[in-house]
Amino acid sequence: MVNSSFKALSHPIRRQIVERLAAGPATVGEVTGDFGVSKPAISKHLKVLEESGVVTRVVDGRTHVLSLRTEALDEATEWMVRQREIWTRLFDVVEDHLKEESKR
Amino acid sequence: MVNSSFKALSHPIRRQIVERLAAGPATVGEVTGDFGVSKPAISKHLKVLEESGVVTRVVDGRTHVLSLRTEALDEATEWMVRQREIWTRLFDVVEDHLKEESKR
């Protein structure tokens, strides 16, 4: 959903996790990195990312391997691109209108 | 900033306001519409959108005219497109690798 993806991406740590995963799948320990934050905190962030569909998880033995689900990012991107298009179209129309106006 | 734009867009009412503004500038009363929410609530949402740079405001007499600042949306869009590109590039590499593997 557009709704939850934006929410998921609204926290800097979660965006950094996404950034890490954009470079390839990683375990929880690997994405934990050095945010200066405890393991349970990361665990919660991952839950948010997973529930919003931005990240998927495959349990492998005692490690969990995380991957990015680009489709979720795509939905959010599409929403923004669409808004931007509507707006710039209008902007062009207004600009044209102003040009016509100044001719007279 | 990427930071605050995502946060600003993380609330459904604020996204609907953006959607309304993508169809052209509007006064506070016009964007208030029928969200089933009070005027002060909208006022707060507008403040968030304005502070994050997504929306600008021009006071005209007793009405305030709101406009979309597409640049803010662009920044956020670019971030997501970038992550998506990194990821799909990796995905292709992995796929190629698997193909090579299966040949043998």
Next chain:
DNA sequence: GCTACAGTTAACCAAGTGGTTAACAGTTCG
């Protein structure tokens, strides 16, 4: 079997968010 390791769950807390109503500030207009 026992210890170390990877990670989650539970219980708690401070701060932030999103909403309310009531009061206010400035503008328009008869």
Next chain:
DNA sequence: CGAACTGTTAACCACTTGGTTAACTGTAGC
């Protein structure tokens, strides 16, 4: 001037968020 209108600010409240530490679950490996 005074009433109506547009919008914000103030004070308050319930709920969520993001963090903590401590305890737990399950896997690996000696």
